[in-house]
Amino acid sequence: MNWIRACGPGFLAIVVLSGCVSTPVPSESGGPASDQAVLEASFSEAVQAMEQGELGLARSRFEQLAIENPEKSGPMANLGIIAFQEGETEAAKKWFEQTVAVNPGHVQALNHLGVISRNAGDFGEAERYYRAALAADQNYAPAILNLAFLLDIYLGNPAEAVEVYERYQSVATEPHPRLKDWIFDAKNRM
Helix, strand or coil, X not given: CCHHHHHCHHXXXXXXXXXXXXXXXXXXXXXXXXXXXXXXXXXXXXXXXXXXXXXXXXXXXXXXXHHHCCCCCHHHHHHHHHHHHCCCHHHHHHHHHXXXXXXXXXXXXXXXXXXXXXXXXXXXXXXXXXXXXXXXXCCCHHHHHHHHHHHHHHXXXXXXHHHHHHHHHHHCCCCCCCHHHHHHHHHHCC
């Protein structure tokens, strides 16, 4: 199960919006408030293009935002999401690593890096990324669920997986419909 892709681009793009607009950008002409409004509008346009499936347009807008605002993690994270969705794993990994370099607690980027590591068979690295995401936000449901999958399916640790599945169940606003089956199966393998 690839939880990241199941969430869809709109969910993830909107979540990382705050990474782009967290602080005002000073300007020579209009001042921080007007620059902030322009930045927010540009980011919103890129998010809208992404949500409408216009990935080429979204990519070009996020690239421009990343160039103009290298201290902002949101555009880089969204570039990583686009690359990931398009199956460009190395490009996605590069963008997510740049995101984490700017914002070490960026949970979406850490979670994606965990998925990329898991898909590459590097389960120890995947676990480190998921746990880093949860250290930044202990209630980030996608990382909790991905950690549970990793422990259960890939690392053969159903006992710990059950605890993590139950943690996911307690924090997810809409837990996955198969969650009870996964918990039941993991308990049977203990």
